[in-house]
Amino acid sequence: MLKKFLENKMAVAMTGLVFIIALIGLFAPVLAPHDPYATNIMNKFAKFSMDYPLGTDHLGRCVLSRMIYGIRPTLGLATLTMFGTIGLGAFMGFMAGYFRGWIDEIIMRVVDVMLSFPSQIMVFAVVALLGIDVRNVILANVFIKWAWYARMIRAGVLKYRDKNYIQFSRCVGNKESFILLRHLLPSISSELAVLASLDIGWAIINISTLSFLGLGVQAPVPEWGAMLNEAKNVLTTNPVQMIAPGIAIVVLVTAFNLLGDALRDVLDPKEAS
Amino acid sequence: MLKLENIDVSFRSERQVSLFKTSRNQVLFDVSFEVKKGSCLGVLGESGSGKSTTGKVLCGLLKPDSGKVFINGEDVYGSKAGKKALQGAISVVFQDYTTSANPRFQVKDLILEGLTVYMRRSGEKLNIKEEIKLLLEQVGLNESYLARFPHELSGGQLQRVCIARAIACRPQLILLDEAISSLDAHTQVQIMDLLYELKEKYNLTYVFITHDLTAITYICDEVLFLYEGKITQQCAVAEIANVKDPYAKKLLESILDFDEHEVC
Numbered sequence: 067m068l069k070k071f072l073e074n075k076m077a078v079a080m081t082g083l084v085f086i087i088a089l090i091g092l093f094a095p096v097l098a099p100h101d102p103y104a105t106n107i108m109n110k111f112a113k114f115s116m117d118y119p120l121g122t123d124h125l126g127r128c129v130l131s132r133m134i135y136g137i138r139p140t141l142g143l144a145t146l147t148m149f150g151t152i153g154l155g156a157f158m159g160f161m162a163g164y165f166r167g168w169i170d171e172i173i174m175r176v177v178d179v180m181l182s183f184p185s186q187i188m189v190f191a192v193v194a195l196l197g198i199d200v201r202n203v204i205l206a207n208v209f210i211k212w213a214w215y216a217r218m219i220r221a222g223v224l225k226y227r228d229k230n231y232i233q234f235s236r237c238v239g240n241k242e243s244f245i246l247l248r249h250l251l252p253s254i255s256s257e258l259a260v261l262a263s264l265d266i267g268w269a270i271i272n273i274s275t276l277s278f279l280g281l282g283v284q285a286p287v288p289e290w291g292a293m294l295n296e297a298k299n300v301l302t303t304n305p306v307q308m309i310a311p312g313i314a315i316v317v318l319v320t321a322f323n324l325l326g327d328a329l330r331d332v333l334d335p336k337e338a339s
Numbered sequence: 340m341l342k343l344e345n346i347d348v349s350f351r352s353e354r355q356v357s358l359f360k361t362s363r364n365q366v367l368f369d370v371s372f373e374v375k376k377g378s379c380l381g382v383l384g385e386s387g388s389g390k391s392t393t394g395k396v397l398c399g400l401l402k403p404d405s406g407k408v409f410i411n412g413e414d415v416y417g418s419k420a421g422k423k424a425l426q427g428a429i430s431v432v433f434q435d436y437t438t439s440a441n442p443r444f445q446v447k448d449l450i451l452e453g454l455t456v457y458m459r460r461s462g463e464k465l466n467i468k469e470e471i472k473l474l475l476e477q478v479g480l481n482e483s484y485l486a487r488f489p490h491e492l493s494g495g496q497l498q499r500v501c502i503a504r505a506i507a508c509r510p511q512l513i514l515l516d517e518a519i520s521s522l523d524a525h526t527q528v529q530i531m532d533l534l535y536e537l538k539e540k541y542n543l544t545y546v547f548i549t550h551d552l553t554a555i556t557y558i559c560d561e562v563l564f565l566y567e568g569k570i571t572q573q574c575a576v577a578e579i580a581n582v583k584d585p586y587a588k589k590l591l592e593s594i595l596d597f598d599e600h601e602v603c
Contacts, residue, residue, distance in 0.1 A: 230438040231441040234439060234452075237430070237514075238430055238456050239456060240456050248441075
């Protein structure tokens with residue numbers, strides 16, 4: 067498995083890229099040239115320079131420093147959202163796919179209801195209902211997106227639940243927990259990994275979108291979507307402001323999506339190594 | 340020991356004609372037979388005759404529409420206790436060895452699963468390492484196989500591991516669902532010899548599901564002909580030459596013809 071992973075250039079490159087970005091975010095206080103909150107109104111919209119590599123924003127804050135500090139909420143919240151959705155979705159999918167019967171019916175009908183609404187609208191509705199706060203954004207994302215994962219994971223469970231090795235376990239009366247944790251969970255872990263990497267890209271975009279609309283991370287906390295939001299106000303006079311956070315979001319999301327693609331290839335046993 | 344009484348099984352058909360009524364395909368019709376302790380019962384039939392469905396019913400994986408399964412006098416599908424009794428007494432080896440072993444388990448983990456089930460049931464503590472080694476030896480494999488993965492074994496070896504796993508939980512009865520059908524002729528004989536040896540050693544009872552008449556004559560005491568979900572004939576293997584049922588006769592003749600043809 068590891069060998070196959072290392073042979074896949076795309077997987078290695080994308081994991082490396084994400085890893086480096088995460089490290090930069092982790093060591094933000096060391097790497098950032100300026101305090102991301104320090105304003106200097108006299109020096110607003112400064113051009114790229116040695117002192118301010120990406121210039122300054124409308125309050126004269128260092129854009130590069132804000133970008134670096136912005137990794138923390140962007141990536142951190144997205145990861146949290148991902149774990150939340152995958153966790154809830156996997157649990158529900160497992161219950162539905164493994165136990166079938168009325169549990170399956172109930173969970174799947176709830177999923178149908180959740181999926182029948184456009185997800186973005188639902189997120190807005192939930193955030194509007196609970197109040198504007200980062201925690202609510204995560205809650206809303208988890209609450210909306212789990213249904214989709216529950217359905218995907220249920221399909222995976224259905225594929226494996228009648229395999230002979232599980233039939234054997236069931237026939238000789240092994241514990242349900244053994245079947246679930248030792249047989250089923252490892253079998254669909256590859257599918258889970260792919261879903262997770264795709265989901266995190268979606269979460270980044272969504273959190274950025276909400277921050278851009280002013281519903282997510284609030285000023286003055288540096289977050290890429292929120293930075294785009296601030297840049298949008300000066301779109302006509304200083305379009306350069308958009309470039310850094312815009313490109314950063316595109317690159318990070320693309321990295322996660324490509325990683326998801328590559329993971330699928332790596333974890334698929336039918337793919338020749 | 341194991342008794343099936345008037346078993347009917349049907350499946351929901353794929354194509355539903357009416358909106359409110361569900362149409363079903365009946366697969367087994369009024370199947371009744373008994374497996375005696377220490378015997379080997381062969382279930383013979385062509386594909387689609389309901390052999391494997393019968394197997395599923397008698398190993399507790401498929402609840403029949405009607406009819407009862409008894410293990411040592413206890414109703415299997417009637418109560419939790421009955422199901423427990425069956426699970427404690429039965430073990431199974433499947434035809435398709437590629438899916439009967441979890442591809443992520445090593446050989447020792449595969450056998451360990453059978454052992455843990457036994458240990459939990461009996462409360463007995465076993466020396467796991469020794470026990471796994473012993474089981475492997477009994478199926479003719481040595482220690483070097485312990486850390487291998489299923490895909491690193493040949494079909495015959497993997498089927499041996501599956502047999503080791505099946506006897507690891509110390510059953511009284513083993514259901515062999517086409518257990519040798521996907522192996523080559525030479526390995527088939529080896530596995531059947533092994534099965535015979537184990538049967539003598541542990542005083543096991545076998546239910547041997549197959550479409551292969553030669554295998555049945557090799558290992559079984561009794562044979563049951565299944566045709567389109569109905570039992571057409573049940574007789575001792577020694578009397579197989581003078582079966583009366585037309586279908587059973589046809590099956591026998593086709594094989595004999597084939598043998599003669601080969602000689603020419």
